[in-house]
Amino acid sequence: MADYGRYCPVAMASEVIADRWTPLIVRELVLGNTRFNDIARAMPGISRSLLVQRLRHLERNGVLQTWTSPSGHGREYHLTPAGRDLERVIHSLGRWAVEWLFDDFEPETVEATTLMWWMHRRVDPEQFPPVRTVVEWRHTAPDPQTIWFVLERGAVSVCVQHPGFEVDLVVTMTTPDLASVFQGYRRWKEAVDAGLITVEGPPRLAAALPKWFLWSPWAEQTRERARRTEASAGRRAS
Numbered sequence: 001m002a003d004y005g006r007y008c009p010v011a012m013a014s015e016v017i018a019d020r021w022t023p024l025i026v027r028e029l030v031l032g033n034t035r036f037n038d039i040a041r042a043m044p045g046i047s048r049s050l051l052v053q054r055l056r057h058l059e060r061n062g063v064l065q066t067w068t069s070p071s072g073h074g075r076e077y078h079l080t081p082a083g084r085d086l087e088r089v090i091h092s093l094g095r096w097a098v099e100w101l102f103d104d105f106e107p108e109t110v111e112a113t114t115l116m117w118w119m120h121r122r123v124d125p126e127q128f129p130p131v132r133t134v135v136e137w138r139h140t141a142p143d144p145q146t147i148w149f150v151l152e153r154g155a156v157s158v159c160v161q162h163p164g165f166e167v168d169l170v171v172t173m174t175t176p177d178l179a180s181v182f183q184g185y186r187r188w189k190e191a192v193d194a195g196l197i198t199v200e201g202p203p204r205l206a207a208a209l210p211k212w213f214l215w216s217p218w219a220e221q222t223r224e225r226a227r228r229t230e231a232s233a234g235r236r237a238s
Contacts, residue, residue: 016061017086021046022054023093029064030087031121031217034076041117058083094218102225107183108176112139115179116147116158122182122214125154129205134165138172151212169201169209184219185226 017023021043028039040051055077058064063083067076079086116137132152139145148159148167157163177196181188188210191197199206216222 016058016063017089019054019057021050022058023090025051025054025058026063026083026086027090029077029079029083030090033121034078035069035074036077039077042114042121044111044114091217095221098218098221098225102222102229105183107179107185110175110179112143112145112147112175113160115175115182116149118216119182119213120149120156120158122216123156123212124214127208127211128154129208132165133169133205134163134167135209136167136170137178138170139175139178140172141174141176143175167201169199169205171197171199171209173197181215182213182219183216184222187223 017026024043024046025039028042033039033042036051036055039055040046040048043051055064055066059066059077062080063086064077064079067078069076128151132150135149135151137147137149139147148163150157150159150163150165173191173196177191180186181191181197188197192199199209
C-alpha cells in the first residue's frame with residue numbers, strides 16, 4: 001500500500017481507501033453485502049486472493065470487522081462506525097461520476113449475471129407479494145441467458161438454473177436495455193411502452209414488479225443528467 005505521509009487528511013484517507021478495488025469493496029459493504037462470495041460476485045475481475053488482501057487491509061484500518069457467520073460456517077464482514085461513515089463518500093463519488101464522466105459511461109457492457117446480482121440486492125421487501133413469487137429474466141442479447149429470481153420471506157434468491165418452482169412472471173429484454181433502466185437512463189414504464197422490455201404473467205403482478213426494485217443508488221442523478229444532455233443536444237440541433 002502506498003505511504004503518502006501523515007501531514008494531510010486526504011493523503012491519510014487515500015492510504016485506506018484509494019487503492020484499486022478498495023472503493024468498490026466498500027461500496028458492496030455499504031450496500032449490505034457481508035459474505036465473501038457475495039462481495040466477489042458483484043465485482044467480476046477481482047481475484048479472490050486480492051479480495052482477501054483488501055478486506056484484511058480494511059480490517060486493520062478499522063473500516064470493517066470480521067464476524068463468525070450465524071451458521072457457524074465461514075465469516076461475515078461488517079462495517080464499523082468508521083466504515084459506515086464512508087457511505088456518504090461512496091455516494092458522493094457516484095454522484096460526481098454521473099455529473100462529470102457521464103459521456104464515458106458504457107452501461108451496455110455489463111454482463112447479465114453481474115446486473116442481476118446488483119438488482120437482487122436493491123429491492124424493497126415491503127413491496128413484495130405475500131407469497132413466493134418467481135420471476136424469469138430472459139436476456140436475449142448480447143449473450144442469451146436466463147436467470148431466475150425467487151422472492152420469498154422478504155429476500156431474493158438468484159438462480160442460474162431453474163429453481164424448480166412454477167414461474168409467475170417472464171421478463172424478456174436485452175441486457176443493455178435492462179441495464180439502462182437499472183442505472184436510470186430510462187424508466188421501467190418507458191422501456192415497456194417502447195417494447196424494449198416485455199412482461200408475461202398476471203397483470204397485477206406485472207404492474208407491481210417495478211415497485212419491488214430500488215434500482216441504482218444513482219438512478220435519479222443519472223436520469224437528470226441524461227435529461228440535461230438530451231436537452232442540450234436538442235438546442236444544438238435547432
